Amino acid sequence: xxxxxxxxxxxxxxxxxxxxxxxxxxxxxxxxxxxxxxxxxxxxxxxxxxxxxxxxxxxxxxxxxxxxxxxxxxxxxxxxxxxxxxxxxxxxxxxxxxxxxxxxxxxxxxxxxxxxxxxxxxxxxxxxxxxxxxxxxxxxxxxxxxxxxxxxxxxxxxxxxxxxxxxxxxxxxxxxxxxxxxxxxxxxxxxxxxxxxxxxxxxxxxxxxxxxxxxxxxxxxxxxxxxxxxxxxxxxxxxxxxxxxxxxxxxxxxxxxxxxxxxxxxxxxxxxxxxxxxxxxxxxxxxxxxxxxxxxxxxxxxxxxxxxxxxxxxxxxxxxxxxxxxxxxxxxxxxxxxxxxxxxxxxxxxxxxxxxxxxxxxxxxxxxxxxxxxxxxxxxxxxxxxxxxxxxxxxxxxxxxxxxxxxxxxxxxxxxxxxxxxxxxxxxxxxxxx
Amino acid sequence: xxxxxxxxxxxxxxxxxxxxxxxxxxxxxxxxxxxxxxxxxxxxxxxxxxxxxxxxxxxxxxxxxxxxxxxxxxxxxxxxxxxxxxxxxxxxxxxxxxxxxxxxxxxxxxxxxxxxxxxxxxxxxxxxxxxxxxxxxxxxxxxxxxxxxxxxxxxxxxxxxxxxxxxxxxxxxxxxxxxxxxxxxxxxxxxxxxxxxxxxxxxxxxxxxxxxxxxxxxxxxxxxxxxxxxxxxxxxxxxxxxxxxxxxxxxxxxxxxxxxxxxxxxxxxxxxxxxxxxxxxxxxxxxxxxxxxxxxxxxxxxxxxxxxxxxxxxxxxxxxxxxxxxxxxxxxxxxxxxxxxxxxxxxxxxxxxxxxxxxxxxxxxxxxxxxxxxxxxxxxxxxxxxxxxxxxxxxxxxxxxxxxxxxxxxxxxxxxxxxxxxxxxxxxxxxxxx
Numbered sequence: 001x002x003x004x005x006x007x008x009x010x011x012x013x014x015x016x017x018x019x020x021x022x023x024x025x026x027x028x029x030x031x032x033x034x035x036x037x038x039x040x041x042x043x044x045x046x047x048x049x050x051x052x053x054x055x056x057x058x059x060x061x062x063x064x065x066x067x068x069x070x071x072x073x074x075x076x077x078x079x080x081x082x083x084x085x086x087x088x089x090x091x092x093x094x095x096x097x098x099x100x101x102x103x104x105x106x107x108x109x110x111x112x113x114x115x116x117x118x119x120x121x122x123x124x125x126x127x128x129x130x131x132x133x134x135x136x137x138x139x140x141x142x143x144x145x146x147x148x149x150x151x152x153x154x155x156x157x158x159x160x161x162x163x164x165x166x167x168x169x170x171x172x173x174x175x176x177x178x179x180x181x182x183x184x185x186x187x188x189x190x191x192x193x194x195x196x197x198x199x200x201x202x203x204x205x206x207x208x209x210x211x212x213x214x215x216x217x218x219x220x221x222x223x224x225x226x227x228x229x230x231x232x233x234x235x236x237x238x239x240x241x242x243x244x245x246x247x248x249x250x251x252x253x254x255x256x257x258x259x260x261x262x263x264x265x266x267x268x269x270x271x272x273x274x275x276x277x278x279x280x281x282x283x284x285x286x287x288x289x290x291x292x293x294x295x296x297x298x299x300x301x302x303x304x305x306x307x308x309x310x311x312x313x314x315x316x317x318x319x320x321x322x323x324x325x326x327x328x329x330x331x332x333x334x335x336x337x338x339x340x341x342x343x344x345x346x347x348x349x350x351x352x353x354x355x356x357x358x359x360x361x362x363x364x365x366x367x368x369x370x371x372x373x374x375x376x377x378x379x380x381x382x383x384x385x386x387x388x389x390x391x392x393x394x395x396x397x398x399x400x401x402x403x404x405x406x407x408x409x410x411x412x413x414x415x416x417x418x419x420x421x422x423x424x425x426x427x428x429x430x431x432x433x434x
Numbered sequence: 435x436x437x438x439x440x441x442x443x444x445x446x447x448x449x450x451x452x453x454x455x456x457x458x459x460x461x462x463x464x465x466x467x468x469x470x471x472x473x474x475x476x477x478x479x480x481x482x483x484x485x486x487x488x489x490x491x492x493x494x495x496x497x498x499x500x501x502x503x504x505x506x507x508x509x510x511x512x513x514x515x516x517x518x519x520x521x522x523x524x525x526x527x528x529x530x531x532x533x534x535x536x537x538x539x540x541x542x543x544x545x546x547x548x549x550x551x552x553x554x555x556x557x558x559x560x561x562x563x564x565x566x567x568x569x570x571x572x573x574x575x576x577x578x579x580x581x582x583x584x585x586x587x588x589x590x591x592x593x594x595x596x597x598x599x600x601x602x603x604x605x606x607x608x609x610x611x612x613x614x615x616x617x618x619x620x621x622x623x624x625x626x627x628x629x630x631x632x633x634x635x636x637x638x639x640x641x642x643x644x645x646x647x648x649x650x651x652x653x654x655x656x657x658x659x660x661x662x663x664x665x666x667x668x669x670x671x672x673x674x675x676x677x678x679x680x681x682x683x684x685x686x687x688x689x690x691x692x693x694x695x696x697x698x699x700x701x702x703x704x705x706x707x708x709x710x711x712x713x714x715x716x717x718x719x720x721x722x723x724x725x726x727x728x729x730x731x732x733x734x735x736x737x738x739x740x741x742x743x744x745x746x747x748x749x750x751x752x753x754x755x756x757x758x759x760x761x762x763x764x765x766x767x768x769x770x771x772x773x774x775x776x777x778x779x780x781x782x783x784x785x786x787x788x789x790x791x792x793x794x795x796x797x798x799x800x801x802x803x804x805x806x807x808x809x810x811x812x813x814x815x816x817x818x819x820x821x822x823x824x825x826x827x828x829x830x831x832x833x834x835x836x837x838x839x840x841x842x843x844x845x846x847x848x849x850x851x852x853x854x855x856x857x858x859x860x861x862x863x864x865x866x867x868x
Contacts, residue, residue, distance in 0.1 A: 055490065055852075057489050074630075135857060417836075
């Protein structure tokens with residue numbers, strides 16, 4: 001009978017949660033997969049939705065559809081609002097009546113990921129949106145496209161310059177991708193479309209508080225990335241943290257040389273991540289970013305029936321943290337499935353070991369950097385490699401084909417097909433509120 | 435010098451406004467095209483976005499991009515808020531500083547289209563959304579997909595049934611398309627994806643107050659459409675107007691037999707259109723639906739420099755109103771360009787004459803009706819004809835190709851790739867507020 005099978009509750013349908021779910025497909029358990037969204041998101045391409053290169057559905061697939069043939073799983077759209085580790089229940093808010101009674105689990109997998117963090121400056125969120133969900137991506141797309149519209153409708157040269165001033169805060173992979181693509185849009189995509197402004201005069205800045213962009217890559221690739229960004233038209237600022245952001249611009253802190261206010265109507269945030277708030281419900285020890293410290297098999301100390309996987313888990317390996325990237329999340333998902341299987345068989349689980357296949361980052365049109373354990377690539381070849389890997393891993397054949405066509409088209413024409421402003425009545429967008 | 439050329443201000447980048455703009459490409463005028471949205475929308479396929487078959491960017495193209503090579507046009511994102519026919523100026527709200535000074539015109543073309551109307555029941559708008567813009571389509575998509583999620587999360591059989599009860603009010607082409615596609619989603623697309631509900635048990639009703647669906651078609655095609663709808667699983671109710679709508683359902687008025695309340699969490703409105711409010715700014719005579727009565731050349735009586743085109747214009751031909759369809763709007767756009775050209779040359783404009791090529795409506799998978807001046811088609815052949823015509827007229831080569839691939843895929847797999855719930859934190863959707 002199905003009700004006597006152990007119940008595995010998995011929270012989060014990202015790479016970690018979905019891979020754990022799939023890895024348990026042939027086990028004698030019943031699984032409930034809970035997510036706040038109805039879709040799995042291919043997060044590595046989210047910046048393409050934000051920059052109008054891809055449509056939202058191109059990089060997302062309904063969780064129910066992905067898992068329709070896996071008989072032992074039930075997908076629930078909902079948000080976990082409480083956790084009782086004594087009674088082994090989670091509470092769920094999902095708009096249905098089932099949510100009112102707590103859901104009992106035998107094994108619990110927390111894989112709710114991370115969100116962006118403003119290092120104690122949550123008041124910046126409105127003026128410097130971050131990129132974690134499809135809704136974030138559409139909001140950023142809207143801002144970018146409206147900025148050029150506002151500049152075109154402006155008579156005042158200072159205000160016009162502020163609308164054409166863009167800043168991306170954070171020189172990690174997301175920041176580099178956003179800045180590079182933004183420069184491409186300004187220089188190529190919008191060419192000839194405006195009558196009063198020259199979009200290629202837009203100023204695109206990438207701001208990194210640390211000494212170099214792509215700090216997780218070898219020094220030589222960081223330098224190459226910075227040069228490639230420069231060629232695309234991105235002004236890279238390193239070693240200067242942003243000390244203030246408002247609707248009119250941002251302040252750069254040059255240390256001893258004082259601070260400089262830079263007018264900019266569009267600031268994007270790619271600087272920090274914090275683990276999902278769900279980790280706090282556990283009451284266990286967490287690291288500075290809110291990630292849960294776990295045992296070598298990814299279970300929670302003192303709670304062998306609870307596991308944490310993906311960006312919510314704080315895992316050290318060889319003295320370094322396992323990075324918050326898709327391959328690590330997938331591997332942790334598979335590890336959790338293995339550990340649950342071991343528990344059920346009364347055996348010990350083998351510890352998690354992250355297999356690092358290498359590190360990729362794209363910079364913009366025909367530019368990327370690749371580091372495969374010392375084998376380094378940059379430029380066009382790296383870009384093709386990056387493209388191949390990302391399209392290969394996109395879920396679902398249809399999406400791969402459509403993404404390839406969209407990119408082929410974009411490459412050939414410099415066009416970005418998703419330049420559609422959605423939401424809130426386009427012409428009546430909110431203005432800086434002062 | 436460009437400033438001495440006559441200034442043509444065109445309000446609305448739909449079929450009428452865009453076709454007028456293009457038809458003036460080689461004339462010695464300068465054109466300002468104003469739209470509240472940054473894109474031209476291929477409205478005939480909007481129901482496909484609402485029902486998750488196409489992505490929003492598949493059926494829209496940025497106006498700036500379409501018109502980038504037409505040197506005599508400037509595109510402005512903005513909303514017209516005032517009109518002074520004495521001073522010949524329009525006021526614009528567009529978020530830029532240019533909007534603060536009124537825009538002077540020599541010729542004005544009003545082509546701001548229509549919106550949905552609730553026949554004096556604006557309080558129904560929240561519970562029975564209509565379909566005119568991409569934002570409307572995404573809101574409807576969200577409601578449809580969430581209804582199945584809510585039903586799945588429900589323990590109470592009555593509430594579950596209400597979530598699986600769908601109604602489309604209005605048996606015109608849009609209502610027929612929505613109801614037919616909705617039945618296809620319930621019966622085929624969502625098959626096997628749910629564990630507690632059987633989506634194919636959903637009740638999809640199409641409600642028409644008049645005696646038959648597709649009233650603008652010959653009687654025999656209406657009957658065929660109704661049969662085809664029945665085969666797809668749509669329950670067609672005719673001759674019974676809806677007398678009330680709230681978050682819990684709708685009330686059907688069966689005349690002498692009294693009224694019946696039907697529980698339904700999802701009601702879509704496809705019953706009425708009203709002309710854009712811009713027509714009222716003219717102060718001229720308008721028909722019941724708010725459309726502006728025009729001279730035979732589409733100019734406004736007493737204002738030979740102002741034209742009205744598309745759904746905002748009330749035009750009679752051979753005793754019948756010219757219908758609010760895309761071909762009529764395009765033809766009116768071309769007519770207005772012709773009339774402006776005649777005015778500039780000091781000649782009389784020929785009157786507008788609508789060339790009716792026929793009438794098409796799609797019903798669902800492999801079913802449509804076509805009426806080409808008495809040559810009638812229905813079923814599969816009509817559907818292929820409908821498909822061909824619509825893809826042919828989609829703006830932009832890329833869109834055509836992508837739409838074909840999406841449809842090919844949908845046809846073969848019964849899948850709808852855009853089943854992604856966007857906006858507002860999916861799990862925390864607003865519930866009926868009682």
